[in-house]
Amino acid sequence: MKQDMIVILDLGGEQSAQIAREVRALGVYSEIHPNDLTEQQLAALPGVKGFIFNGGPNNVVDGVPLAPSEAVLRSGLPVLSADYDGAPAWPADDAARAEMLRAFVFDACNAQANWNMKNFIADQIELVRRQVGDKKVLLALSGGVDSSVVAALLLRAVGDQLTCVHVNHGLLRKGEPEQVVQVFRHNLGANLVYVDATDRFLDKLAGVADPEQKRKIIGAEFIRVFEEEARKLSGIEFLAQGTIYPDIVESGTKTNKVVKSHHNVGGLPDDLAFELVEPVRQLFKDEVRAAGLELGLPADMVYRQPFPGPGLGVRCLGAITRDRLEALRESDAILREEFARAGLDKTVWQYFTIVPDLKSVGVRDNARCDEWPAIIRAVNTVDAMTATIEDIPWPVLHAITRRIVTEVKGINRVCYDLTPKPTGTIEWE
Ligand code: XMP
16 A cells, blocks of 8 residues: 555544644644444554544544444554543644644654555545446446546556446536546546436426425435446446545534445335445545546546536426526626636536526517526535635626527526525525
8 A cells, every 4th residue: 555544533522623634734644433432443544653543532422432443452453542531632833733743744654644545546446446446336426526536546446347327317517428428438438327317307396386395305316317328238246436525424413423324325225235435535625626637537527516416306496387498597607707718617606597586577679578587696615614705807797698588598688696505595585
């Protein structure tokens, strides 16, 4: 293996993710693992040079205080405890804390600063090969950053043993399904099953105006289509997922905190039992993007703005109709094109259009026209909990408006949403 590793043992402490980031900033790879690591799990972790115990016996789960497992204690590897069992808390002083970590990682553990994307990918390829052997792997490839990076990595690791399934639910942005097919089937030579399930989804959604109901239908139908495709393939034993670190939620209360796995494709029936392959589950978003670039994915795929699972379905407000959905898709494509032309795609976190189920009077070719408005939303945020409005230069807004009202069928007005979050959420539904 190419990299050394420091394991952060989750004993219910608050800062596991932050500590992992700090160790990685020293150039040493680190992973967060639950306290009850077995002998076997430990043996499967490559390059472990030491442990950081984070949290301690005050954290009780099911009446039992969290403690490191016997396997960890018997490993004989150096341990840094902070906040654990009488050990002093982390120094509040940033410099002292950095020095404590540095001394532990390099002096006590003798770790090498050999963490980089090349080495990470090489190690993951080796680990995936060990896990999967000559068996087959299935991946739901949405075209989002995380699943795309996993697909590219698994292709390197197991090539033909991987089958990717791309379900087009009809609510993707303009050009997205085509890009997935182009990049993965044609450029990278992946086995890609492309399912155009547009009619199925839109039929199920017909007349449904309630946003939560729409989300439920889209989620459930997605599992159904994916499951049908999985059943058509024989001999699949592994399911790959683009789970990343922020998906691994730290659940429970302050004194009841364990790292729990969160599955992106939950809800698959029991008789489709797969073992999971999650090669980027310990990466943060910026690291996943770096891995994607290293694996040769196109920059516009790797730097794609966040896009909700239910896709355009929650931006075509109320009951979705095909003509209004098309107007939404076209207006969104124009907005993205003009933002890219103005360089705003580099500075604005999320930007899109919304088309409400509402018509207003306008005038076109000297005649009255009743058409929808397109609403522009462009926000910046760090964690999506709050969001601010980015100043968009007026000439850009004018250019977008001009193009939308002339090029998009059914839209006669463009509005600009100036509301930060709170009070407005980022999406309108
Ligand atoms: P809100 O609208 O809650 O959005 O301010 C915060 C972030 O979450 C995204 N979002 C979703 N993502 N499924 C997703 O995968 C959803 O149902 C969903 N709803 C909102 C939204 O795009 C924004 O980035």
